[in-house]
Amino acid sequence: xxxxxxxxxxxxxxxxxxxxxxxxxxxxxxxxxxxxxxxxxxxxxxxxxxxxxxxxxxxxxxxxxxxxxxxxxxxxxxxxxxxxxxxxxxxxxxxxxxxxxxxxxxxxxxxxxxxxxxxxxxxxxxxxxxxxxxxxxxxxxxxxxxxxxxxxxxxxxxxxxxxxxxxxxxxxxxxxxxxxxxxxxxxxxxxxxxxxxxxxxxxxxxxxxxxxxxxxxxxxxxxxxxxxxxxxxxxxxxxxxxxxxxxxxxxxxxxxxxxxxxxxxxxxxxxxxxxxxxxxxxxxxxxxxxxxxxxxxxxxxxxxxxxxxxxxxxxxxxxxxxxxxxxxxxxxxxxxxxxxxxxxxxxxxxxxxxxxxxxxxxxxxxxxxxxxxxxxxxxxxxxxxxxxxxxxxxxxxxxxxxxxxxxxxxxxxxxxxxxxxxxxxxxxxxxxxxxxxxxxxxxxxxxxxxxxxxxxxxxxxxxxxxxxxxxxxxxxxxxxxxxxxxxxxxxxxxxxxxxxxxxxxxxxxxxxxxxxxxxxxxxxxxxxxxxxxxxxxxxxxxxxxxxxxxxxxxxxxxxxxxxxxxxxxxxxxxxxxxxxxxxxxxxxxxxxxxxx
Amino acid sequence: xxxxxxxxxxxxxxxxxxxxxxxxxxxxxxxxxxxxxxxxxxxxxxxxxxxxxxxxxxxxxxxxxxxxxxxxxxxxxxxxxxxxxxxxxxxxxxxxxxxxxxxxxxxxxxxxxxxxxxxxxxxxxxxxxxxxxxxxxxxxxxxxxxxxxxxxxxxxxxxxxxxxxxxxxxxxxxxxxxxxxxxxxxxxxxxxxxxxxxxxxxxxxxxxxxxxxxxxxxxxxxxxxxxxxxxxxxxxxxxxxxxxxxxxxxxxxxxxxxxxxxxxxxxxxxxxxxxxxxxxxxxxxxxxxxxxxxxxxxxxxxxxxxxxxxxxxxxxxxxxxxxxxxxxxxxxxxxxxxxxxxxxxxxxxxxxxxxxxxxxxxxxxxxxxxxxxxxxxxxxxxxxxxxxxxxxx
Ligand SMILES: Cc1cc2nc3c(=O)[nH]c(=O)nc-3n(C[C@H](O)[C@H](O)[C@H](O)COP(=O)(O)O)c2cc1C
Ligand code: SF4
Numbered sequence: 002x003x004x005x006x007x008x009x010x011x012x013x014x015x016x017x018x019x020x021x022x023x024x025x026x027x028x029x030x031x032x033x034x035x036x037x038x039x040x041x042x043x044x045x046x047x048x049x050x051x052x053x054x055x056x057x058x059x060x061x062x063x064x065x066x067x068x069x070x071x072x073x074x075x076x077x078x079x080x081x082x083x084x085x086x087x088x089x090x091x092x093x094x095x096x097x098x099x100x101x102x103x104x105x106x107x108x109x110x111x112x113x114x115x116x117x118x119x120x121x122x123x124x125x126x127x128x129x130x131x132x133x134x135x136x137x138x139x140x141x142x143x144x145x146x147x148x149x150x151x152x153x154x155x156x157x158x159x160x161x162x163x164x165x166x167x168x169x170x171x172x173x174x175x176x177x178x179x180x181x182x183x184x185x186x187x188x189x190x191x192x193x194x195x196x197x198x199x200x201x202x203x204x205x206x207x208x209x210x211x212x213x214x215x216x217x218x219x220x221x222x223x224x225x226x227x228x229x230x231x232x233x234x235x236x237x238x239x240x241x242x243x244x245x246x247x248x249x250x251x252x253x254x255x256x257x258x259x260x261x262x263x264x265x266x267x268x269x270x271x272x273x274x275x276x277x278x279x280x281x282x283x284x285x286x287x288x289x290x291x292x293x294x295x296x297x298x299x300x301x302x303x304x305x306x307x308x309x310x311x312x313x314x315x316x317x318x319x320x321x322x323x324x325x326x327x328x329x330x331x332x333x334x335x336x337x338x339x340x341x342x343x344x345x346x347x348x349x350x351x352x353x354x355x356x357x358x359x360x361x362x363x364x365x366x367x368x369x370x371x372x373x374x375x376x377x378x379x380x381x382x383x384x385x386x387x388x389x390x391x392x393x394x395x396x397x398x399x400x401x402x403x404x405x406x407x408x409x410x411x412x413x414x415x416x417x418x419x420x421x422x423x424x425x426x427x428x429x430x431x432x433x434x435x436x437x438x439x440x441x442x443x444x445x446x447x448x449x450x451x452x453x454x455x456x457x458x459x460x461x462x463x464x465x466x467x468x469x470x471x472x473x474x475x476x477x478x479x480x481x482x483x484x485x486x487x488x489x490x491x492x493x494x495x496x497x498x499x500x501x502x503x504x505x506x507x508x509x510x511x512x513x514x515x516x517x518x519x520x521x522x523x524x525x526x527x528x529x530x531x532x533x534x535x536x537x538x539x540x541x542x543x544x545x546x547x548x549x550x551x552x553x554x555x556x557x558x559x560x561x562x563x564x565x566x567x568x569x570x571x572x573x574x575x576x577x578x579x580x581x582x583x584x585x586x587x588x589x590x591x592x593x594x595x596x597x
Numbered sequence: 598x599x600x601x602x603x604x605x606x607x608x609x610x611x612x613x614x615x616x617x618x619x620x621x622x623x624x625x626x627x628x629x630x631x632x633x634x635x636x637x638x639x640x641x642x643x644x645x646x647x648x649x650x651x652x653x654x655x656x657x658x659x660x661x662x663x664x665x666x667x668x669x670x671x672x673x674x675x676x677x678x679x680x681x682x683x684x685x686x687x688x689x690x691x692x693x694x695x696x697x698x699x700x701x702x703x704x705x706x707x708x709x710x711x712x713x714x715x716x717x718x719x720x721x722x723x724x725x726x727x728x729x730x731x732x733x734x735x736x737x738x739x740x741x742x743x744x745x746x747x748x749x750x751x752x753x754x755x756x757x758x759x760x761x762x763x764x765x766x767x768x769x770x771x772x773x774x775x776x777x778x779x780x781x782x783x784x785x786x787x788x789x790x791x792x793x794x795x796x797x798x799x800x801x802x803x804x805x806x807x808x809x810x811x812x813x814x815x816x817x818x819x820x821x822x823x824x825x826x827x828x829x830x831x832x833x834x835x836x837x838x839x840x841x842x843x844x845x846x847x848x849x850x851x852x853x854x855x856x857x858x859x860x861x862x863x864x865x866x867x868x869x870x871x872x873x874x875x876x877x878x879x880x881x882x883x884x885x886x887x888x889x890x891x892x893x894x895x896x897x898x899x900x901x902x903x904x905x906x907x908x909x910x911x912x913x914x915x916x917x918x919x920x921x922x923x924x925x926x927x928x929x930x931x932x933x934x935x936x937x938x939x940x941x942x943x944x945x946x947x948x949x950x951x952x953x954x955x956x957x958x959x960x961x962x963x964x965x966x967x968x969x970x971x972x973x974x975x976x977x978x979x980x981x982x983x984x985x986x987x988x989x990x
Contacts, residue, residue: 047773048923050964061971062963067773082963089960093929126953128936128946130929154928173768173923176751178932180922 009075023054023065023076034078035087035116037094037206038155039066041538042524044164049155050090051116055080062086091116096127098207099136099150106146107208110535113153114207141189143375144197144213144368152182152209158201165524166498168318170195182209194321194596196498198314198522199368199392199531212368212532215389216399222360222389223266230360231348232267233340233419234258236274237366237430237527238393240548244534244541245397246407251544253552256412261400262364263413269352272415273363274422276336276343277429277438279570280311281561283587284333284435285443286578288517289482297484304329306493306508306515309435311335313373314522314531316591318498323505324593332588336429337363337370338379341386342586343419347574351418356382362389364396366430366530369522381586392532421566424457424553431549432496432526433462433469436519440473440492441560447475447482457559463550465525465542467500468493470515491515497524603850606813606821606837608801609684609691609794616690617733619804620697624737628658628702635799638807639819643894644670644755644792645865646968647881650799653789656779657703660787665705667696668764668783668790672713672748672755675863676915678895680823680835681793685712685719688797689726693743695796697734698803699789700741708743709783711760714750752919756967757782757790759921770921771967794823794894815841818880822894828860829853829900844869844877848898855900858983863895864912865972868905870983905984906942910935912976920969926961927970933957934977938988948989951981 004019010027017026022045027034038049047067054065057075062083065076077083095117102108136150154173159182162171170193174183184193202210222228243252262270291307294300310316310331319330334342340363345356363370367390373379374387391399400407415421425441428434437459444452452459452473461471473490493515495504501520507513523530525542528549558564575582623631636651657665669692673681684692696708712719727743734741746764748754754763758772761783782788798820802810810820818840827833830851838847848856860868861879869877899908913935922928937954940946958974965971981988 045773046923047966048925050925050966053964060963064773064966069775085956086960086964089957090925090964093925093933096933097929126950127933128940130932130936153925154922156923173770176753176922177916177918177920178922178928179918180920180928 006070006072008070008073011076011078017070019070021070023063023068023070024052026070027065027076027078032078034065035119036066037112037116037153038157040157040204041540042165042204043157043160046156046160049094049153051087053083053086053090054078055083088120088122091120091122092125092127094153095122095125097130098153099131099148105151105208106211106214107151111208112206139189140213142191142195142197142213142372144199144371145190145195145202146211146213147190148209148211149181151207153207154180154182155206156182157204157206158182158210161200161204164499166196166198166200166318166522167502168194168196168498171201196314196318196321196522197369197372197531198498200523202368202531203533203535203537212392212395213371214395215371215391216395219362219389219391219399222362227358228360229268229352229354229358230266230362231269231271231344232262232362232364233271233273233276233337233344234262234364235337235366235430235527236277236427236434236549237530237533237545238364238396239552240430240528240545241366241393241533242397243407245394246400248408250541251548253548254407255552256414257407257410258396259415260410260413261405261407264405264410265399265403267362269416271340271344271348271419272422273336273340274426274429275419275564275566276339277426278423278561278564278567279339279587280333280336280429280435281425281438281442282567282571282578283583284309284331285439285446285561287331287333288439288443289446290579292516293484296488302328306518307331308505308518308520311429311435312369312520312522312527313367314369315498315501315520317369317372317594318501318522319505320591320594321596322502323509326505326509327591327593330591332590334379334587334589335370335373337365337390338373338386338589339587340419341374341379342381343570345382345384345386346586347570348419356384359384360388361386362391363387364391364393366393366527366533367523368392368531370532378589394532394534397534418566418569421564423561423564424556424559425561426564427552427556428549430527431463431546432521433464433494433519434526434549436462436471436492436494436517438561439517442562444473444475445560445562447478447485449479450477456554458550458554462492462494462519465539465546467497468495468504470494490517492517492519494519496521496526498522603838603842603846606839608821609797609823609837610687613800613804614690615804616694616730617737619694619800620733620737620739623698623803624701624739631698631702631803632658634802634807638802638810639814639817640795640798640802640810641818641881642792643794643798643822645862650791650795653779653791654699654702657787657789660780662786664707664784664786665703666783666786666788667699667703667705667708668757668760668788669696669708669710669793669796670755670757670760670790671710671716671793672760673716673793674713674752674755675865675895677827677863677897678825680825680894682716682719683835684793684797684823685716685723689723690730691797691800692793693727693730694803695791695799696743697730697739697741698799699791699796701739703787703789705789706740706742708741709746709764710743711746711748711754711764713748717747720745720747751921753921753967753969756969759967760790761788770923771969773966813839815878815880824894824896826851826896826898828898829856829903830898840880842879843875844879845874847879847896848874851896852898853900856898857901857903858899858905860895860897860899860908860976862975863897864915864976865969866895867975868908868979868983905980905987906938909976909980909988910938913938913973916969916973924966924970927965927967927973930957930961930965930970931973934973938981941989951985951988955981
């Protein structure tokens with residue numbers, strides 16, 4: 002056990018492990034110290050200085066987030082000295098901040114606004130510097146808007162982009178009064194290595210980084226009597242949406258969400274989970290195909306390991322970072338894009354609507370999906386496959402605007418067709434979920450038996466550990482899979498692009514060998530996506546994750562290949578996995594992008 | 598004037614070249630003896646903070662690490678000071694010897710000279726000096742080696758933790774403290790950072806013994822110090838003077854007979870008005886007013902033709918630009934101070950707004966992350982309090 006340190010905080014005695022910060026020590030005593038640049042996901046910066054506290058006898062105040070406890074100190078978190086200094090600092094921040102709160106997208110969910118309210122900053126003696134600066138708004142990206150006038154320079158986004166994501170699209174430029182958060186040569190986010198993952202958005206305390214919103218466009222489509230508006234909802238949305246609408250973190254709101262969408266006026270409420278099941282069919286088959294080609298036929302044109310491709314932030318990162326390995330990525334489109342391509346073909350035919358008049362909307366826990374929907378390749382239906390992508394947060398806004406009392410809504414069911422799904426699809430929302438779903442199906446295809454894990458729960462690939470490995474031994478295979486008898490399928494799961502990069506570099510150098518790698522751009526997977534409710538941190542991620550797995554076990558069908566609508570679509574429309582129709586609609590290609 | 602001439606000291610630039618003899622002497626003695634000499638001499642850092650050098654080396658020698666480093670801070674960014682440059686030009690071997698002594702004591706194999714970008718022209722001659730010095734070290738069977746690191750050009754990179762960030766290839770932003778460099782400095786390892794002049798003084802102490810150094814100066818402020826004297830003076834330049842002198846004697850010696858104020862320690866230092874010359878001593882603890890001897894030893898003399906408003910504005914412009922910009926009190930505070938005094942001067946803000954600004958500097962002093970933001974209060978409050986009318990009319 003490490004050494005204990007005794008100290009006093011606000012006259013309360015505490016004994017706590019050496020190395021703990023004053024901030025965490027106070028938290029243990031239920032004493033809240035305000036913070037801005039601090040975020041549990043990130044390394045300590047200590048630059049906003051809002052968390053300063055008094056250490057009795059010291060001439061300077063200490064930043065609680067960055068100062069470790071030491072023996073015998075007496076900390077005051079609310080002395081006159083502290084309060085005056087803290088107020089000064091908040092006033093200073095407001096003086097350089099575009100505090101037109103009523104015109105801000107984050108109005109009502111802003112940490113600076115909360116602090117200003119808490120400290121009742123009603124006077125503004127300092128000179129207003131926010132409105133005479135020349136601030137640029139970068140709104141060229143399909144996913145993210147960066148408004149420097151709202152930036153408080155806490156560098157949370159910079160640390161997020163660099164540490165969690167190892168992308169480094171955002172960095173600090175210039176010094177003194179000119180210091181700002183910038184990009185490579187101050188280019189728009191759309192033209193740099195930004196992956197659109199939106200992690201910077203959910204780590205931003207203010208409205209400096211927000212999603213590009215398409216709410217009004219969707220309202221327009223709904224109001225247009227000639228349009229048939231279909232909506233699909235991603236797996237992770239149902240475990241996050243409630244947080245924005247006065248429910249507890251980790252509450253599952255699938256039924257209420259469907260009810261709300263119906264009340265908003267969408268013509269058909271469908272489920273991305275359906276195409277998640279379809280992804281498993283395609284991707285699982287692709288994996289088996291690659292195994293056979295590489296291990297038996299010696300054909301390495303589609304090499305191993307195969308990585309997943311459903312996370313568009315990961316896809317773009319891959320295109321920038323590992324262009325020489327593009328062939329390792331599964332050619333499967335993401336579930337969103339598979340859905341889009343089918344909505345304007347298969348679905349259109351089924352419900353007898355001219356695809357020209359279909360508006361396809363998706364609700365995603367993700368901002369990169371906005372970019373993905375705009376990729377020029379994503380028009381295989383002959384139209385733009387997905388017209389508008391809204392985040393979980395944007396959906397909540399629409400529900401509030403419509404005056405729907407979400408908490409009181411009854412549970413309703415998805416429409417059909419393309420509304421049915423299995424538990425395997427639901428777990429796509431958590432890191433490791435695609436791997437688990439694929440294994441459930443692929444193992445059964447090969448052996449005719451269920452995966453050898455209790456209750457189908459493949460625990461080794463679950464959890465929040467950054468990189469997880471699992472080996473599945475394949476035995477007693479069906480005759481046509483004889484070449485796999487006794488093989489050990491080596492799998493790896495990584496989430497957060499820093500972990501992804503680490504894994505891929507190990508693969509590239511030959512240090513690690515895998516057959517199948519699942520990667521999600523966002524920490525925690527989609528449940529922690531850049532389009533999810535703010536705040537998101539590990540505590541929140543865990544709760545959402547539990548909800549995902551609860552949802553899985555609550556469902557009668559838990560394997561993608563047993564979803565009756567999946568069986569039906571292959572019979573009626575697609576033929577077989579990797580077949581001609583699938584190739585046209587459900588698979589895609591990747592392009593090398595510059596690294597700068 | 599002539600009568601009150603302050604004693605000129607000639608230690609730093611004294612023509613001495615016996616590196617090998619001094620090093621041999623140093624390597625023969627125990628660390629404890631060496632550290633005791635250093636502590637006994639009373640030498641304090643000449644780079645601004647005035648931390649006792651012997652104690653710094655002792656702490657670093659006791660700290661645990663895989664490797665340890667000595668860094669000579671030659672970033673000399675304070676406007677108007679160039680005494681470190683002079684040392685590196687005239688007596689670089691003294692600095693190298695100080696570094697080698699430090700390396701031996703703390704257990705470092707590697708030393709760096711963090712050279713201000715503008716001093717890059719010194720590199721060839723300095724490198725030659727280092728090569729010769731390495732030969733001497735080899736003969737003495739020491740594997741200590743010194744390398745020059747070219748600075749990145751920002752004033753803030755003179756702050757030791759920003760300096761190390763910049764050496765590690767990052768943006769020059771000061772770090773949180775603790776940990777201090779003595780525990781976790783360059784690459785997270787125990788590191789001594791010393792000013793050029795501090796290291797040069799070590800030569801004197803190890804060559805002539807601590808007493809020779811200690812006999813100069815007063816109480817807590819021992820030894821001599823280089824001063825860069827500028828402004829309204831007939832005799833600008835670099836002078837080595839004894840610590841502890843009264844500002845009155847200083848002005849009598851160097852002023853033009855009409856001195857209205859002296860800025861002690863550059864932009865980060867204090868402004869002393871004529872009426873306080875007598876009670877102010879130059880040293881780490883001014884007996885009467887608590888004035889501390891500041892960065893670089895810059896002494897700027899102003900006569901009655903100068904507008905103190907312009908002087909302050911000038912300093913604030915410097916800070917507003919040179920703040921690294923990471924922490925709120927400094928980044929925004931400096932801008933508010935500058936715009937604030939301009940607004941008062943224009944009449945857009947009432948004169949009592951100065952009081953609000955003075956309170957702001959108190960907050961900056963207590964909450965800024967590094968010495969830059971913390972020291973803005975020094976010049977601001979000493980000028981505004983002593984020359985309030987000039988700020989308003
Ligand atoms: C803004 C700022 C700039 C500084 N610039 C220098 C510098 O140019 N040279 C220097 O020796 N010390 C400078 N310092 C002080 C260093 O941080 C450090 O205290 C010093 O190098 C330690 O050496 P010493 O103990 O020998 O004085 C600066 C400090 C601050 C806060
Ligand atoms: S006080 Fe100024 S220079 Fe120092 S860390 Fe803060 S912003 Fe940077």
